Amino acid sequence: MKKSLIALAVIGFSGAAMAQSSVTLYGVADVGVGKMEGGKTEMISAGTMNNGTSRLGVRGVEDLGGGLKAGFNFETGLSLENGDTSTAGAGYWGRAANLWLGGNWGTFKMGRTLTPSFYGVAAWELTGTANYSVIGNTYKYINPQVAPTGAIGAGARNSSQFSYKTPNLGGFSAEVGYITKQDNGAAKWDANAIYANGPIGIGLSANKTSGSKTNYSLGGKYNFGNFALATSYNVAHIVNAQRRGFSLGGTATFGAASVTLDLTRDTKNQWGSKKYTNGLLEAKYALSKRTFIYGAYLRLDGDNNYGIGVRHNF
Template structure:
């Protein structure tokens, strides 16, 4: 009888402990058939099985433990994967590699004060404001304002993610929220790779507005010669939900300045998008202008997409996008997942994707 009571007590204690912590396996698989004309400077076309047309393929583990008194601890490990080839090439890992948790690898403490994170993650100056891209920063239709314009050689110089980062996110105060981040360069000499930035946002009812600022110390070429310097970025994004349609807009400037040199290279980017529910799906339309003042050239991108939800987890989609380059502009459509590059200066590029996305 005593052994039975002891066993029941152990089971009860174990059940309490399990109720205070949880671990979740999650992921997305997104694959499509894509075609791009002018996939390179020679004018060749490319057709194949692409990835990440509607969402980035990934697999991850996340967990939360209730420490009591309103304090929680959490972890998040997320790796990109390539369903086309079965390796970890998607999400920052090199082609042919296994899973590498390059998308996010953090540990955090959460409570009434907000959340403090340590590790590799999306930078705060990108997390919120990038949501105003109606194509979710994936596929041929994605807004390319966060492009590595000067070809910086420093890791993560595109501005999406950061190693060695300490970040803080506030609670929501009546619609107001903010986030700050600092990425250590961890070098004995020099400071390439260092990041600092943040955002302030307001979400209340149909209106959402976010201002984001950041600075990244990088190495980049100036007239073909490597220099060290800074990349400063300011982004203003907003959305207004009219129920029938939702309006989204982004205004952004990237500025590169080499150490010891006067002046800077500027790249301005703008987007305006509209989404509308249609039955079990959603129509997406977006126009983007890339005013590359550093080379006195512009590019215009027009994108049209439709996502049809077959269930809460599965959807089919189609995206058609066109990039029109002017003068010395040489931008290709990003995010196609079939290896398409730039079409050549002043050349145009059109891409079409038809795919399926499943989340778990």
């Protein structure tokens, strides 16, 4: 009898402990047909003219008690053309590999993760930071070995990042990240300040690698209901060459359908031979809460690019 009671107690305790932690498998499947930078029309997956990069991830969180939680996130990218991995970093878990602790005081994270600058832009960018975002592609960090789009003047992700994010205080939040010289070859900091409350979204992003100049972006969005308007000012550097300019765009929603027009205009461009006006036209139709079809046309630095595809979130 005593052994039975002890066994039941152990089982009950184990169940209570397990109930305080959870692990979630999630992902995105995105594939279509399109053309990029004068190439031929072909199947596209994990490319610039996809809405997003197909991915598979696992994340978990454990309640440690007293308001303290611990969590992790591992994420890899893949191409639906052939099943190959398509990561934003050197390893299999190139999209995310991090551990965090959080509570009422905020969240402290360590590892490979999206940058504070990326989240600052995401607060107001009209496409939801799609791969074909005209903002991300115009002022991106130019490196063929990283993902096609990124934050202002930098990649969308940092490796070996220590970061702290404040709790949300009436819509206000801020995050700062730091990478040591030993981990990066040169020390780097990255930060944002965000106000997101109701129809308003405002984000200030800034990042700097030691020995180079500061990249920054300030943007805002207002949602009127069936129509949203966004504008921004952006400054990005490659070494000491600067590209800066502003953006203006809007999204109109008609039930399950939406149309977005977003434009950028250079006020200075030392990366190329002249100043450009770039533009994105995007149409989406939601088949369900998790699946939509899309079409996008991107005019980028004189090149015409397009993509038509399907995205499913799970």
